[in-house]
Amino acid sequence: MALNSLLHLPKPHFPPTFPTHLKPQTQLSTKSFTQYGTLLHDPKTMVGLLGAGLTLTLTVMAPASAAELPLLDSLQLSEPANALSLPTWAIHVSSVVEWITAMVLVWQYGEKSGFESWKGLAWGMVPLLGGAFCACTWHFFYNSESLEVLVALQAALTVIGNATMCFAAYRIYRSTEERSKKL
Numbered sequence: 012m013a014l015n016s017l018l019h020l021p022k023p024h025f026p027p028t029f030p031t032h033l034k035p036q037t038q039l040s041t042k043s044f045t046q047y048g049t050l051l052h053d054p055k056t057m058v059g060l061l062g063a064g065l066t067l068t069l070t071v072m073a074p075a076s077a078a079e080l081p082l083l084d085s086l087q088l089s090e091p092a093n094a095l096s097l098p099t100w101a102i103h104v105s106s107v108v109e110w111i112t113a114m115v116l117v118w119q120y121g122e123k124s125g126f127e128s129w130k131g132l133a134w135g136m137v138p139l140l141g142g143a144f145c146a147c148t149w150h151f152f153y154n155s156e157s158l159e160v161l162v163a164l165q166a167a168l169t170v171i172g173n174a175t176m177c178f179a180a181y182r183i184y185r186s187t188e189e190r191s192k193k194l
Contacts, residue, residue, distance in 0.1 A: 091153050103150065107143050110136065128179070128186040135179035139172030 095103070114133045121129030145165035149158050 093154050095150050100150075103147055107140070107147065110140055110143060114140070126183070126186060128182045131182050132176065132179040135175035136172065138168045138175055142166075142168035142172060 114136045117136070118130055118133040121127055121131075121133065142165040145161045145168065149155070149161040149165075152158055
């Protein structure tokens with residue numbers, strides 16, 4: 012929703028879906044069907060809702076680390092004190108996935124809208140993605156002192172990424188300014 016308003020895209024329109032197993036003479040009208048909602052009758056929506064609920068249940072209600080899971084007691088896992096908890100890992104991984112998704116959406120917007128300068132913003136996001144990979148790698152190895160170079164690399168990629176995104180945003184500004192002068 013926020014991405015749509017950021018990119019000035021119209022909100023998507025989803026026509027109501029009807030169950031296909033009902034005979035044509037017994038199908039509900041659009042008005043009566045939308046009164047009861049289509050979420051419970053759409054299998055894709057139900058799978059998504061159940062998956063989101065299961066994920067929230069496992070991350071919010073789960074133990075803080077894998078070593079505390081009751082099924083793994085026999086494995087005798089031992090993690091260092093600086094190990095990240097499962098909810099923290101979920102946030103790290105979902106943030107990286109969200110960033111990649113944003114890059115793809117920005118690229119697609121550039122292609123479909125004809126504003127090629129938006130593709131530059133997607134390229135400008137790449138160094139920040141590299142910084143995220145550095146952070147996740149360092150945490151994966153329990154913040155090992157031998158990998159502290161990743162912390163410096165992450166910092167450098169963050170500075171570079173902020174500069175490239177700033178430059179890409181300026182290019183977008185310039186291209187929209189030029190287009191508005193032509194109108």
